[in-house]
Amino acid sequence: EVQLVESGGGLVKPGGSLRLSCAASGFTFSSHSMNWVRQAPGKGLEWVSSISSSSTYIYYADSMKGRFTISRDNAKNSLYLQMNGLRAEDTAVYYCARDSSQFDFFDYWGQGTQVTVSS
Amino acid sequence: SYELTQPPSVSVSPGQTARITCSGDALPKKYAFWYQQKSGQAPVVVISEDKKRPSGIPERFSGSSSGTMATLTISGAQMEDEADYYCYSTDSSGNHRVFGGGTKLTVL
Numbered sequence: 287e288v289q290l291v292e293s294g295g296g297l298v299k300p301g302g303s304l305r306l307s308c309a310a311s312g313f314t315f316s317s318h319s320m321n322w323v324r325q326a327p328g329k330g331l332e333w334v335s336s337i338s339s340s341s342t343y344i345y346y347a348d349s350m351k352g353r354f355t356i357s358r359d360n361a362k363n364s365l366y367l368q369m370n371g372l373r374a375e376d377t378a379v380y381y382c383a384r385d386s387s388q389f390d391f392f393d394y395w396g397q398g399t400q401v402t403v404s405s
Numbered sequence: 406s407y408e409l410t411q412p413p414s415v416s417v418s419p420g421q422t423a424r425i426t427c428s429g430d431a432l433p434k435k436y437a438f439w440y441q442q443k444s445g446q447a448p449v450v451v452i453s454e455d456k457k458r459p460s461g462i463p464e465r466f467s468g469s470s471s472g473t474m475a476t477l478t479i480s481g482a483q484m485e486d487e488a489d490y491y492c493y494s495t496d497s498s499g500n501h502r503v504f505g506g507g508t509k510l511t512v513l
Contacts, residue, residue, distance in 0.1 A: 321502070331440070331448065331491050333502040345500045348406055381447060389454060390495055390502065391438045395447040 288312040288394045290382045295399030302372050306399060308365040308382030316340070316360040319385035321392060322367045324378040324401075334380070335367065336390075372403045407431060407496035409505035416511040423479040425508045427492030430473055437475035438493045439468060440504075441486075448491065452477060482512045 294306040306322070322334040335346045335356040344356055355368040365382055380399050383392035409429040417423045427437060436455050440448035450459055452468035455475060465480045475494075479486055492505040 330489075330507040331442070331493075331504040333504060336502065343500075347501070386453075389436060390499060391436075391450065391453060391493060392440075392448075393450060397447055 288384065290384065290394060290396035292380065292382050292396045292399035295380065295401045297402045297404065298372055299405050300373060300403055302403070303368070303370045304372065304401060306367040306369070306380055306382075306401070308396060310363045310365065310382075310384070313384070315358075315363040318387065319343075319390070320358060320365045321383045321385060322354075322356060322365075323381045323383050323392065323395075324376075325381070325398075326375070326378040329378075332378075336385070337365070369401070372401075374403050377401060377403050407501060407503050409492050409494060409503050411490075411492055411505040411508045413506070414509045414511065416513070417482050419484060419512055420481050423482045423486070423510055423512070425477045425479075425490050425492075425510065427475045427477075427505050428473050429475075429492075429494060429503070429505075431497045432470060432473050432475055432494060434497065435494045435499070437468070437470050439466075439475075439477045440491045440493060441488045442491065442507075443488045451490075479510070482510070484512050486510060487512050 289311045291309045321336045337356045353371045357366045382396040384394040386393040439452040441451045442448040455470040456468040467478045
């Protein structure tokens with residue numbers, strides 16, 4: 287069974303940093319691109335970043351570029367998101383999502399981790 | 406940046422057909438996918454590659470795409486279908502992923 291479990295969320299002050307982790311199991315992690323998607327309170331889904339299976343290709347949404355860094359450790363079956371310079375508008379549930387093996391869409395999602403940016 | 410446009414809300418009575426549209430300039434060349442999200446839950450894909458229904462998704466869910474518009478159709482909507490629905494695709498380069506703004510489906 288595919289499982290994605292996020293951790294590392296919490297309350298952080300504006301300008302602060304946070305590192306999210308996603309532990310993957312039940313599939314060959316190193317064969318799939320992985321993603322972060324977020325959802326602000328009462329708002330829609332927003333793609334944050336994608337990383338290819340061997341970390342060769344990395345992409346970010348424009349509003350996150352330069353502040354967020356996605357990475358992965360295939361030996362540990364783990365995905366990460368380093369978030370710096372956090373703003374109130376970064377407050378959201380952050381989901382880890384797996385790419386389908388055939389197309390660039392998210393076929394499995396974690397349950398999300400809450401990030402709150404507030405003074 | 407690339408955008409997908411959906412109506413904010415759609416309302417139907419039980420048993421009626423609900424249609425949710427999604428427009429985007431790259432849709433003639435890129436697949437559309439549809440996600441259902443119920444309150445407090447992670448999204449679930451209900452239509453992939455414009456019109457394919459994943460296993461476990463009821464037959465009343467169908468998808469189509471023509472030109473710059475993709476459509477999710479729920480034939481004989483049921484109260485359990487009340488949820489937010491998001492279309493999803495990529496920009497023309499394929500490097501950036503995009504969600505539509507979401508459509509709240511009300512069945513009552």
